[in-house]
Amino acid sequence: MKCLQLIIGPAGSGKSTFCSVMFNHFQSLRRPLEIVNLDPAAETFNYTPSVDIRDLISVDDVLEDEDIIMGPNGGLVFCMEYISQNMEWIRDQLTDGDDAYVIVDCPGQIELYSHLPIMKEIVTTFKSWDYNVCTLFMIDAHFVLEPEKLIAGALTALSSMVSLETSAVNVLTKMDQLSRENRKEVEDMLESDCSQLVDGVNDEPWNEKHAALTRAIATVLDDYSMFRMVALDNTDEESIEDLLLMIDTTIQYGEDAEVHDRIPEEVDPEEE
Numbered sequence: 001m002k003c004l005q006l007i008i009g010p011a012g013s014g015k016s017t018f019c020s021v022m023f024n025h026f027q028s029l030r031r032p033l034e035i036v037n038l039d040p041a042a043e044t045f046n047y048t049p050s051v052d053i054r055d056l057i058s059v060d061d062v063l064e065d066e067d068i069i070m071g072p073n074g075g076l077v078f079c080m081e082y083i084s085q086n087m088e089w090i091r092d093q094l095t096d097g098d099d100a101y102v103i104v105d106c107p108g109q110i111e112l113y114s115h116l117p118i119m120k121e122i123v124t125t126f127k128s129w130d131y132n133v134c135t136l137f138m139i140d141a142h143f144v145l146e147p148e149k150l151i152a153g154a155l156t157a158l159s160s161m162v163s164l165e166t167s168a169v170n171v172l173t174k175m176d177q178l179s180r181e182n183r184k185e186v187e188d189m190l191e192s193d194c195s196q197l198v199d200g201v202n203d204e205p206w207n208e209k210h211a212a213l214t215r216a217i218a219t220v221l222d223d224y225s226m227f228r229m230v231a232l233d234n235t236d237e238e239s240i241e242d243l244l245l246m247i248d249t250t251i252q253y254g255e256d257a258e259v260h261d262r263i264p265e266e267v268d269p270e271e272e
Protein backbone atom coordinates (compact mmCIF):
# COMPACT_ATOMS: atom_id res chain seq x y z
CA MET A 1 0.00 0.00 0.00
CA LYS A 2 1.38 3.43 -0.95
CA CYS A 3 1.14 5.85 2.01
CA LEU A 4 1.61 9.59 2.09
CA GLN A 5 1.62 11.85 5.12
CA LEU A 6 0.81 15.47 4.31
CA ILE A 7 2.36 17.60 7.04
CA ILE A 8 0.55 20.90 7.50
CA GLY A 9 0.06 23.47 10.26
CA PRO A 10 0.84 27.09 11.07
CA ALA A 11 4.34 28.56 10.76
CA GLY A 12 6.54 27.36 13.60
CA SER A 13 4.17 24.58 14.67
CA GLY A 14 6.90 21.96 14.15
CA LYS A 15 6.33 20.57 10.63
CA SER A 16 9.98 20.38 9.56
CA THR A 17 11.08 19.12 12.96
CA PHE A 18 8.46 16.38 12.74
CA CYS A 19 9.80 15.40 9.28
CA SER A 20 13.36 15.18 10.57
CA VAL A 21 12.20 13.07 13.53
CA MET A 22 10.46 10.70 11.09
CA PHE A 23 13.54 10.70 8.84
CA ASN A 24 15.74 9.55 11.77
CA HIS A 25 13.14 7.09 13.01
CA PHE A 26 12.73 5.38 9.64
CA GLN A 27 16.51 5.36 9.16
CA SER A 28 17.02 3.64 12.51
CA LEU A 29 14.53 0.95 11.44
CA ARG A 30 16.15 0.73 7.96
CA ARG A 31 12.70 1.39 6.59
CA PRO A 32 12.52 3.24 3.26
CA LEU A 33 11.07 6.74 3.45
CA GLU A 34 10.99 9.55 0.93
CA ILE A 35 10.53 13.12 2.13
CA VAL A 36 9.33 15.85 -0.21
CA ASN A 37 10.01 19.44 0.76
CA LEU A 38 7.02 21.18 -0.78
CA ASP A 39 7.77 24.59 0.75
CA PRO A 40 9.27 26.88 -1.89
CA ALA A 41 10.12 29.38 0.87
CA ALA A 42 11.88 26.91 3.18
CA GLU A 43 15.23 28.06 4.51
CA THR A 44 16.70 25.14 6.41
CA PHE A 45 15.61 21.74 7.67
CA ASN A 46 17.37 18.80 9.30
CA TYR A 47 16.52 15.98 6.92
CA THR A 48 17.68 14.95 3.50
CA PRO A 49 14.76 15.37 1.11
CA SER A 50 14.30 12.96 -1.79
CA VAL A 51 12.58 15.82 -3.58
CA ASP A 52 13.23 19.49 -2.88
CA ILE A 53 10.71 21.72 -4.60
CA ARG A 54 13.15 24.64 -4.49
CA ASP A 55 15.05 22.88 -7.28
CA LEU A 56 11.96 23.46 -9.42
CA ILE A 57 10.86 26.86 -8.12
CA SER A 58 11.48 28.99 -5.03
CA VAL A 59 9.82 32.11 -3.68
CA ASP A 60 13.17 33.90 -4.06
CA ASP A 61 13.18 33.06 -7.79
CA VAL A 62 9.75 34.64 -8.14
CA LEU A 63 10.59 37.74 -6.08
CA GLU A 64 13.76 38.30 -8.13
CA ASP A 65 11.95 37.93 -11.45
CA GLU A 66 11.45 41.43 -12.85
CA ASP A 67 8.52 40.28 -14.99
CA ILE A 68 6.55 39.13 -11.95
CA ILE A 69 5.68 41.84 -9.48
CA MET A 70 4.54 40.19 -6.28
CA GLY A 71 5.07 40.31 -2.52
CA PRO A 72 6.11 37.24 -0.50
CA ASN A 73 2.56 35.91 -0.03
CA GLY A 74 1.61 36.36 -3.69
CA GLY A 75 4.97 34.80 -4.60
CA LEU A 76 4.21 31.72 -2.53
CA VAL A 77 0.76 31.30 -4.10
CA PHE A 78 2.35 31.72 -7.55
CA CYS A 79 4.90 28.97 -6.72
CA MET A 80 2.21 26.60 -5.40
CA GLU A 81 0.11 27.08 -8.53
CA TYR A 82 3.18 26.35 -10.64
CA ILE A 83 3.86 23.20 -8.59
CA SER A 84 0.27 21.97 -8.90
CA GLN A 85 0.66 22.26 -12.69
CA ASN A 86 4.01 20.44 -12.71
CA MET A 87 3.38 17.51 -10.40
CA GLU A 88 5.05 15.09 -12.81
CA TRP A 89 8.35 16.74 -11.85
CA ILE A 90 7.82 15.37 -8.33
CA ARG A 91 6.65 11.96 -9.50
CA ASP A 92 9.75 11.50 -11.66
CA GLN A 93 11.91 11.69 -8.53
CA LEU A 94 9.85 9.35 -6.33
CA THR A 95 10.37 5.59 -6.39
CA ASP A 96 6.57 5.33 -6.67
CA GLY A 97 6.70 1.60 -5.75
CA ASP A 98 3.75 -0.32 -4.31
CA ASP A 99 5.10 0.08 -0.74
CA ALA A 100 6.32 3.65 -1.08
CA TYR A 101 6.07 5.73 2.10
CA VAL A 102 6.22 9.45 1.45
CA ILE A 103 6.12 12.43 3.80
CA VAL A 104 5.37 15.86 2.35
CA ASP A 105 6.56 18.89 4.32
CA CYS A 106 4.19 21.71 3.36
CA PRO A 107 4.20 25.50 3.70
CA GLY A 108 2.45 27.01 6.74
CA GLN A 109 0.18 29.60 5.09
CA ILE A 110 -3.34 28.58 6.10
CA GLU A 111 -5.01 30.14 3.04
CA LEU A 112 -3.47 27.40 0.89
CA TYR A 113 -5.67 24.89 2.71
CA SER A 114 -8.71 26.83 3.81
CA HIS A 115 -9.94 28.67 0.74
CA LEU A 116 -7.55 28.33 -2.20
CA PRO A 117 -7.93 25.19 -4.34
CA ILE A 118 -4.17 24.59 -4.78
CA MET A 119 -3.44 22.08 -2.01
CA LYS A 120 -6.62 20.19 -2.80
CA GLU A 121 -5.40 19.88 -6.40
CA ILE A 122 -2.00 18.65 -5.23
CA VAL A 123 -3.63 16.08 -2.92
CA THR A 124 -5.93 14.94 -5.73
CA THR A 125 -2.89 14.35 -7.95
CA PHE A 126 -1.18 12.24 -5.26
CA LYS A 127 -4.40 10.27 -4.83
CA SER A 128 -4.59 9.70 -8.59
CA TRP A 129 -1.16 8.03 -8.28
CA ASP A 130 -2.70 5.64 -5.71
CA TYR A 131 -1.21 7.21 -2.60
CA ASN A 132 -3.34 6.76 0.54
CA VAL A 133 -3.12 10.22 2.01
CA CYS A 134 -3.32 11.13 5.70
CA THR A 135 -3.11 14.80 6.62
CA LEU A 136 -1.25 15.54 9.85
CA PHE A 137 -2.12 18.96 11.22
CA MET A 138 0.57 20.15 13.64
CA ILE A 139 -0.61 22.17 16.63
CA ASP A 140 1.82 23.58 19.19
CA ALA A 141 0.75 21.97 22.50
CA HIS A 142 1.29 25.29 24.29
CA PHE A 143 -1.72 26.64 22.38
CA VAL A 144 -4.26 24.14 23.62
CA LEU A 145 -3.88 24.85 27.31
CA GLU A 146 -6.73 27.36 27.22
CA PRO A 147 -10.21 26.45 25.91
CA GLU A 148 -10.44 29.49 23.61
CA LYS A 149 -7.11 28.62 21.97
CA LEU A 150 -8.06 24.97 21.69
CA ILE A 151 -11.22 25.92 19.82
CA ALA A 152 -9.31 28.32 17.54
CA GLY A 153 -6.67 25.65 16.71
CA ALA A 154 -9.33 22.98 16.22
CA LEU A 155 -11.34 25.18 13.86
CA THR A 156 -8.28 25.91 11.73
CA ALA A 157 -7.47 22.19 11.58
CA LEU A 158 -11.10 21.43 10.79
CA SER A 159 -11.24 23.89 7.90
CA SER A 160 -8.18 22.21 6.31
CA MET A 161 -9.70 18.78 6.93
CA VAL A 162 -12.97 19.73 5.28
CA SER A 163 -11.26 21.31 2.29
CA LEU A 164 -8.62 18.60 1.68
CA GLU A 165 -10.96 15.61 2.13
CA THR A 166 -8.35 13.13 3.40
CA SER A 167 -7.99 11.05 6.56
CA ALA A 168 -6.62 13.33 9.23
CA VAL A 169 -4.84 13.32 12.58
CA ASN A 170 -4.14 16.43 14.64
CA VAL A 171 -0.74 16.21 16.30
CA LEU A 172 0.15 18.18 19.41
CA THR A 173 3.85 19.04 19.08
CA LYS A 174 6.53 20.31 21.51
CA MET A 175 5.21 18.11 24.33
CA ASP A 176 8.77 17.83 25.67
CA GLN A 177 8.75 21.57 26.36
CA LEU A 178 5.75 21.47 28.69
CA SER A 179 6.06 21.47 32.46
CA ARG A 180 4.87 18.35 34.30
CA GLU A 181 1.73 20.23 35.32
CA ASN A 182 0.93 21.32 31.76
CA ARG A 183 1.53 17.82 30.37
CA LYS A 184 -1.04 16.60 32.85
CA GLU A 185 -3.46 19.28 31.65
CA VAL A 186 -3.01 18.15 28.04
CA GLU A 187 -3.44 14.54 29.11
CA ASP A 188 -6.71 15.40 30.86
CA MET A 189 -7.81 17.35 27.83
CA LEU A 190 -7.24 14.39 25.51
CA GLU A 191 -9.11 12.09 27.86
CA SER A 192 -12.14 14.29 28.34
CA ASP A 193 -14.40 15.63 25.63
CA CYS A 194 -14.23 19.15 24.27
CA SER A 195 -17.63 20.09 25.71
CA GLN A 196 -16.36 19.44 29.22
CA LEU A 197 -13.31 21.53 28.51
CA VAL A 198 -15.14 24.62 27.44
CA ASP A 199 -17.45 24.50 30.47
CA GLY A 200 -15.08 26.99 32.06
CA VAL A 201 -15.33 29.60 29.31
CA ASN A 202 -16.34 33.02 30.45
CA ASP A 203 -20.13 33.21 30.32
CA GLU A 204 -20.69 36.54 32.01
CA PRO A 205 -23.96 38.03 30.66
CA TRP A 206 -22.17 40.27 28.12
CA ASN A 207 -20.34 37.24 26.76
CA GLU A 208 -23.20 34.78 26.90
CA LYS A 209 -23.63 34.38 23.15
CA HIS A 210 -19.93 33.81 22.55
CA ALA A 211 -19.88 31.18 25.29
CA ALA A 212 -22.89 29.46 23.72
CA LEU A 213 -21.16 29.48 20.32
CA THR A 214 -17.98 28.02 21.83
CA ARG A 215 -20.02 25.23 23.45
CA ALA A 216 -21.82 24.52 20.19
CA ILE A 217 -18.48 24.19 18.35
CA ALA A 218 -17.19 21.87 21.07
CA THR A 219 -20.25 19.66 20.63
CA VAL A 220 -19.57 19.43 16.89
CA LEU A 221 -15.97 18.35 17.58
CA ASP A 222 -17.20 15.72 20.04
CA ASP A 223 -19.82 14.38 17.68
CA TYR A 224 -17.38 13.69 14.87
CA SER A 225 -14.99 10.87 15.62
CA MET A 226 -13.13 12.02 12.49
CA PHE A 227 -11.59 14.76 14.64
CA ARG A 228 -8.62 12.97 16.22
CA MET A 229 -6.04 14.66 18.39
CA VAL A 230 -2.88 13.02 19.70
CA ALA A 231 0.10 14.24 21.69
CA LEU A 232 3.54 13.46 20.32
CA ASP A 233 6.75 13.55 22.30
CA ASN A 234 9.49 13.67 19.67
CA THR A 235 12.00 12.43 22.21
CA ASP A 236 10.12 9.19 22.87
CA GLU A 237 10.36 6.35 20.32
CA GLU A 238 7.23 4.67 21.63
CA SER A 239 5.23 7.86 21.16
CA ILE A 240 6.45 8.04 17.54
CA GLU A 241 5.56 4.37 16.94
CA ASP A 242 2.09 4.92 18.43
CA LEU A 243 1.50 7.83 16.10
CA LEU A 244 2.63 5.82 13.06
CA LEU A 245 0.25 3.06 14.07
CA MET A 246 -2.56 5.54 14.41
CA ILE A 247 -1.83 6.97 10.96
CA ASP A 248 -1.89 3.46 9.42
CA THR A 249 -5.18 2.70 11.18
CA THR A 250 -6.65 6.03 10.14
CA ILE A 251 -5.67 5.45 6.52
CA GLN A 252 -7.16 1.94 6.61
CA TYR A 253 -10.36 2.55 8.53
CA GLY A 254 -10.96 6.29 8.08
CA GLU A 255 -13.74 7.59 10.27
CA ASP A 256 -14.11 4.29 12.12
CA ALA A 257 -10.47 4.14 13.24
CA GLU A 258 -10.00 3.82 16.98
CA VAL A 259 -8.20 6.71 18.59
CA HIS A 260 -5.22 5.89 20.77
CA ASP A 261 -4.38 9.07 22.60
CA ARG A 262 -1.24 8.59 24.57
CA ILE A 263 1.18 10.73 26.46
CA PRO A 264 4.41 8.98 27.41
CA GLU A 265 5.16 8.70 31.09
CA GLU A 266 7.69 11.27 32.16
CA VAL A 267 10.84 9.64 33.48
CA ASP A 268 11.81 10.77 36.94
CA PRO A 269 15.57 11.56 36.64
CA GLU A 270 16.13 10.29 40.23
CA GLU A 271 14.77 6.87 39.32
CA GLU A 272 17.14 6.50 36.32
Ligand SMILES: Nc1nc2c(ncn2[C@@H]2O[C@H](COP(=O)(O)OP(=O)(O)OP(=O)(O)O)[C@@H](O)[C@H]2O)c(=O)[nH]1
Pocket (backbone or CB within 6 Å): 009, 010, 011, 012, 013, 014, 015, 016, 017, 018, 107, 108, 173, 174, 175, 176, 177, 234
Ligand atom coordinates in the same frame (compact mmCIF):
# COMPACT_ATOMS: atom_id res chain seq x y z
N1 LIG B 1 11.64 21.12 21.97
C1 LIG B 1 10.98 21.01 20.82
N2 LIG B 1 11.13 21.99 19.89
C2 LIG B 1 10.43 21.86 18.73
C3 LIG B 1 9.58 20.75 18.48
N3 LIG B 1 9.03 20.93 17.26
C4 LIG B 1 9.53 22.08 16.78
N4 LIG B 1 10.38 22.65 17.66
C5 LIG B 1 11.09 23.94 17.50
O1 LIG B 1 10.15 24.92 17.07
C6 LIG B 1 10.71 25.77 16.06
C7 LIG B 1 9.86 25.71 14.80
O2 LIG B 1 9.89 24.37 14.32
P1 LIG B 1 9.83 24.01 12.78
O3 LIG B 1 9.91 22.55 12.68
O4 LIG B 1 10.82 24.81 11.99
O5 LIG B 1 8.37 24.55 12.43
P2 LIG B 1 7.65 24.62 11.00
O6 LIG B 1 6.23 24.37 11.24
O7 LIG B 1 8.36 23.76 10.01
O8 LIG B 1 7.89 26.16 10.65
P3 LIG B 1 7.78 26.88 9.23
O9 LIG B 1 8.75 26.19 8.30
O10 LIG B 1 8.17 28.29 9.54
O11 LIG B 1 6.36 26.78 8.76
C8 LIG B 1 12.15 25.28 15.86
O12 LIG B 1 13.00 26.08 16.65
C9 LIG B 1 12.13 23.85 16.38
O13 LIG B 1 13.38 23.44 16.89
C10 LIG B 1 9.44 19.74 19.51
O14 LIG B 1 8.69 18.75 19.40
N5 LIG B 1 10.17 19.92 20.63
